[in-house]
Every structure is written in C-alpha cells, then in structure tokens.
Amino acid sequence: MTTAVNHYGRHGDLVDAAIAKLKLHFGERLTTATAVRDQHGHDVSWHPSYPPDAVVFPDTADEVSRIVATCHAFDVPVIPFGTGTSCEGHVAALMGGICIDLSRLDRILTIQPDDMTATVEAGVTRKRLNAELRDTGLFFPVDPGADASLGGMASTRASGTNAMRYGTMKDNVVSLGVVLPNGDRIRTASHARKSAAGYDLTRLWVGSEGTLGIVTDVTVKLHPIPDHVVAISASFSTLEQAVGFVLVATKLTDSLARIELLDELQVEAVNSYSKLSLPVEPTLFIELHGSRAAVEAALPFIETEAHAAGASRFDTAVSAEARGRLWQARHDIWWANLALRPGASALPTDSCVPVSRLVEAILAAKADVRDLGLLAPICGHVGDGNFHLCVLFDPADPDERQRVETLTKRLAARAIALQGTSTGEHGIGHGKMAALVAEHGPAIRVMAAIKRAVDPHNIMNPGKIFNLAEAPPFN
C-alpha cells in the first residue's frame, strides 16, 4: 500500500510543483485564492472546511484528464467538486491537493428521445437537464434536495422523493465517461439499456464518491412525463397507522411515485414556515403518476385503505398549483426546520431499513431524541424505508454536539441491527466511515482492494469511504 501524499506533511513541494505545471496551461482557471479554496473545502454539512491547495476549472474532459495525469505524476491528491451539496464532507481536501471544479463541463451532449436517454457533461445540474427536456415529453426523475450536478449525483448514488417509482442513480445511469487516477479515459458501458458484458463498472462508479476517478459525462435514462398526476396529503393518529397504510398501498397500485412521511414536529415546522394548516399528526405526502385511467381508478382504493388504516384526513390536490404548494412545502423542509430554532445548525441523518422495520426504527429514533434532549423533526422517503432526522443544534455547545454525535451513532447502529444501512442516499464521505465498517464488516476489505487496484497511489479523494490502513490486501 502506498501512503497518501499529504501537503500538510513532507510532500508540500510536490503539490507546489504540480500547481506550477498546471498554471502554465490553465492560467486564470487555476486559483489559490483563499476564498475560493475555502468555499471548495466544504459541502452543506456541519463538517469543517478542509481547503484544497488550489482549485482548477477545466472546460473539457481532456483537460480533466490532463489535470489528473499531472497529479498522478506528482503524487498529489485530486478532489472532484460538483455543486458542493453533499452531506458527509465528501469534498474536504483532508490531505490537501488539487480540487477539480467541474461546473464548466456543462454541455448537453445528446438527447435521444427514441432511446429515452440523454448524455450530459458532469457539471450539468438536474434542473438544467429537465429544462432542456421540456419539449420532449420526457423528464429525468432523480431529485435530491439540491439542484446537484449529474456527475455529483452519480458519484454519490443520489436519490430523492421519486425513487420509489423511478429508482435512484444506480437505476438511472446507463453509462459514464470516467478519467482514471492515472489520467486515462474510459467509458464504463455502451449505450444499450442492458448488458451482460463483463463487470458492471457503471454501478461500481455510481456511489464511489470520487475515490476511483472522475466522472466527466453521464448517460441517464429518461422517463415519459406522466399523463396524470394527483397529490395526496393524508394524516394519521399514529406512525404505525401511516406506515401500515404504506405497506398496503404499495401492493395496491403501481401508480405510487412518491410517499413522504412527516412526523408531528415536522408538520408543525411545515405549517409554520409554509403557511399550511395540516393536522399536527404523522402525515404522508403521496403522489400518484400514471395514465388518467390508472390514477383515477387507484384513487378511491387508496382513500378507502387510508381510512381503513386510520387516516383522520385525506386531501387530494390535482391542479398543478395545488400540487405545487404541497411539494414546495416538502422541498422547503430544510428552511422550515432551521426556522424552528433560529441560529441553530442542522444535521441531516440518513437511515434506511427494510420497510417492515421502519416503525421500530423511527419510534426508537424519536425515543433517542427525547432521551438526549435534542430537537429533530423527521421526514422520510417511506416507500423505500429511508428517513432523515434533521437535528437542530448549537455547534458552539460542546455538550450538545456530544449528544448529537451519540444520536448519530445510535441511529447508524440501529439501522444496521435492523438489516438496514446508515446511509440510504447521502453516502459515506469522511463522516460515516465508522458506520460503514460496522455495516459491511469484512466486505470493506473488498472495497479497499478495489480502491488499491484502481488507484494504487491513493490520489483520488483520499481519506473518504474507508481507511485503507485498516483493510489489508488479499493474498
């Protein structure tokens, strides 16, 4: 195993040499300005900023290759940067190095309506792609909270509210253009919608968090815009009732596109911030997608089952405006939560368990929050068993910080004990490495072996996902 270069340590001269060499080509597009470095050293999370030594803004995949080849030659860490909206310190330059900001790789390369695919450069954001698709009758469904870049979404295996019907990035990436840690370029797959041609490199790169190379273009599946959409808000006296309903509804219709759970505190926050007047009870925001006939036929069944499960209220929203109000409120949850405790920091947790264990997981989480004296509304993509606590805390209060850390550890341990994962969609970064070890045990050694094989000098986003020193190679 090769030890990672650390510019804070003995290899600072190599970093300087790499920067000097890149500067010759990139000129103004390479900067060592403190403000830019600082901005590129952190994401939206509570993790502190670890600024890179320089930030470079390539225009093309060839330029990305040139940068990586240079860093490979000088043994200097490389950190890819999309929109900086990850949640576990994914972009932190823990060992210094060169940050590659991919925002200028922003071309839509091809849209193939017949194949229902689009190929875009890594810096294109999901909203931009959907804007470009406007006249095709197709859309790209994966919708994490942020307007993230497609390259970043692929690299973190992002998902969102539509995953139930349309899947996550794992299901929607057809092929990736990748720059390997030595600067070579590969394509992970053809543009065929299915393939049995060797190892599934596409899926290996999806979720690899920049540790195996840099994604420079992404070919994604598109989906027909549904003919008919109905949104529903349904309130239940208890969490058991709400989740019990979900288990029935899932088998009742294939029109369920979104099922979002909000606990009482989350409803309170949303009511206050978005001026709604939902009953302060566990609530589901649901959306049905399909043909008009399918959705209209499913609706009465769903309403009957909701009432049978104990729903105290069941409201539908059909017009785009009424649906928009509901989903805007859902999308604004982050701000609604921050308004619950002005001045506080927010930490999003990310458990995902088999749906049959969801009630148990959420009730235990709520008990933890109560025991630890914390404030944390809960929302979740409940059709997938994925839920987030939004922990509101004062980062300047060491005792509260300690309690937040206790909470996140308990949540991860419990998700794993319930045959689930500590992260459904946010990834590991450097924030959840211990949880990954607890979850994957000896399989970490396989991940580390792959990392070493593809990136033997450990220059690609080093210090993320796993600690190589704890995972000996196979022999």
Place this chain on the structure above:
Amino acid sequence: MTTAVNHYGRHGDLVDAAIAKLKLHFGERLTTATAVRDQHGHDVSWHPSYPPDAVVFPDTADEVSRIVATCHAFDVPVIPFGTGTSCEGHVAALMGGICIDLSRLDRILTIQPDDMTATVEAGVTRKRLNAELRDTGLFFPVDPGADASLGGMASTRASGTNAMRYGTMKDNVVSLGVVLPNGDRIRTASHARKSAAGYDLTRLWVGSEGTLGIVTDVTVKLHPIPDHVVAISASFSTLEQAVGFVLVATKLTDSLARIELLDELQVEAVNSYSKLSLPVEPTLFIELHGSRAAVEAALPFIETEAHAAGASRFDTAVSAEARGRLWQARHDIWWANLALRPGASALPTDSCVPVSRLVEAILAAKADVRDLGLLAPICGHVGDGNFHLCVLFDPADPDERQRVETLTKRLAARAIALQGTSTGEHGIGHGKMAALVAEHGPAIRVMAAIKRAVDPHNIMNPGKIFNLAEAPPFN
C-alpha cells in the same frame, strides 16, 4: 500477476492433494466419475466440454467456504455450477480444478411480504421460488429461457422477457451472500432497498460469472402479481413498422411488460411447431400488466397506434389459457427452431443496441445471414433493444462452422459500432472474450485490476471474461 494453476500442466499433484483433502470431509458428495465430470464441463452452448477434475456437492455455505479455502491453500481452480444453462461456456474447467455444484443449497431462507423480498440459497431455481410465493400475491419476474438457479442468474446478470417492466437481475438483487476466493464469507449489502454505503458490491458481483467468488444466497425483490394481464399478437408488413410501433407504445403507457419480436422465419418455425396460424410477417408478442383500469384504458390506444404504424393484424388474449398458448409458443422457440433443421446444432447470438438503432442492427444481421448462406430465425426483447439470432448449423461441417463464426464476429462488431453490446444477457464466459475487448477497450484493464485484487491467485473460474495477461495492472 500470478499465473493460473493448470492441472493439465505442472500442478496436477496439487489438484490431487486438494481432492484427497476434500474427500475426507465430503465422502460420496465428491466425485471424480467421468460422466459427472463431463456433464459439469459444459453448458447448453456449442462450446466443447472441459471437465473439471472433481465435482463436489456442498450442503451449506459453510461447506462452500471450506471447499474454496482448501482450493485457495492448494492453488487449485474453482468453478461454480448452478443448473449448467449458460450460453458461453461459463462452466468449462479450462484449467481443470474443482467444480462446486450448488444444487443442494436449495433452501428458501426467508420470504418477507411486507418488504417484498425473498432470501434464497443459490441453488433455488426461479420456478421453485415462484411456486413458493404462490400464496403471497407476489412473484419474481426475471425469466431467462431456462429454469435457472438464482445464484447462476445473479452471476450471469440474467434477464428475459419481463425485463422491460421489471428489470434484469441487476435491478432485482438486493444483497448477496458470497464466499471470497480465500474462503472468507461476506454479505454484499444490507437488506435495505436502497443504500449509499460504499462501493456497490452487489452490482459488482451480479454478472461477475464466478470470477470473484461464489454466490451462496441471493436476496431478491418481489413484485405484486398484476391485477390484470392482456397479451397481444400484432403482425406488421415490415420490421421498421414493428419497431416504430414499439417506440411509440413505450411512451404511451407504463403497462408494457413484455414486447417480443419474431421475424418472418421465426413466425414460420413457431406456426409449424406450436400449431399456430400467425401471418408470416414480423410479429410482436406483447403483454400488458397493471390494474384492470390501466390496462383496459391503454388497450384501445395501443391498438390504434399499432394500426397507424401499419399492423395488418392485432389479436388480444385475455384468458389465462389464451395467453398461455401464446407464451408457451414463445418459450418453445428453441425447440421450434431446432425442428426447422432436424439434427442441426443451435447457436444463440445476443446483440443489444439502443432501440433507435435496432432496425438497422436487425436488417444488417439478416443481410449477413443471407450473404453467408445460413439459417437463423430472429427473436428479441425488443423493448430493451436486445435480439437473438438462433443460428442452425451442422457442427461437423467445418465450412459452415467458419461461416457461423464470421456471422457472430460481424454481429458483435456491429452491435458495438451502434453503441450497443455483444451481449445483452448471456454474458462473456470464454466465448465472447474478444468481443469484450472490442467493446470495452481500456476499461478491461479496470476489470482485470479488480479481478487481481480480489482473487490474486486467479483460482475463481479462471480463463473467463478477460485474459489477464493482456491487461497490465495500474501503477
């Protein structure tokens, strides 16, 4: 890189030692009988048998681990064997070694209706699983031609006629139990339906063809049995019309579960073998799945579009019996084709291209068949862009064999040129290694690097997928 052990070469004594050691534990469950070895050295394809040195029948994953650990200690190749229904020589013991027949790992471990998942041992077949699910209202949709084992289906990334709506094994495997090449056991993922926890080992193992270890159990997604099913047979004057209709229909309804194309010759074979009287024209067998409302609403639109596209005939089959007749005919295609030329061998090809290139790919394939004077009906999972020629040839005629090889080479090259793949669902085995190089270029080096990292002694199904000697490690 370590050179693979070759029992035909200098390491025969090590194979004998490994067999002697395993015999102590497995007794009658380890055999070196010629008939059994021979039967385990080939699949359903035209590739010759390469018998292993011994076949062992473990009862548990722990016993699989014991066998692999022994083979690891003695540096002896290990070849996993499911039902032997692969198509590219996947089970051939090219370098000798021990074949592990997994048919006795046949327990259904858990069925979780609320999570819509089942966990089964690797030897359980897809039909057996569906029989066990009978009372749950759920089913497992992936349906390759054979009644293959779930372990084998995962290892070859199998799919079938339902892939359009339900996906392939890549989409339906949640987690795998795996024995690594050193005998260690890992689980590739938790049982959560989505995860962002590190590298996607599940997807890496799906399709790895036994080259990275042995799958011992499989957790799969289940799906609700659709409320309503309608089958359709639609005939068109030309291939362009049939495929043109598919492109429209795909965007018209989400109820399309299956779209199978049969060319004129294929229709002739089916008419004759299954006593049908379909017009001898390019024909689509279609199946709609969904709620009664959704399917019944979609049907008139589909019929209208089919006629608009040029359909000369459009018949629906609603009763289970009528649908059964149609799909039985589809499933019996292999036998129908063999009956076209009694005594001939059949070779199935497996191109998959973006759907927009499908007409071009199939017309060129038909021209090749004509030019080369061969007989090869065509069927295909046309919604995915995947099609098979079933080449009927006399293996004892060297000239005809040569022409068959020319055909398969042209097909692979063309699929790749059209941004597709030489194998949509059959895999590489040792039959398509050259095509994989043509398709993946420098990415093969990444695959080989992963193989070397996980299986440094190259004992797991050696000689399959890639030639390690042609893919130098990264440094």
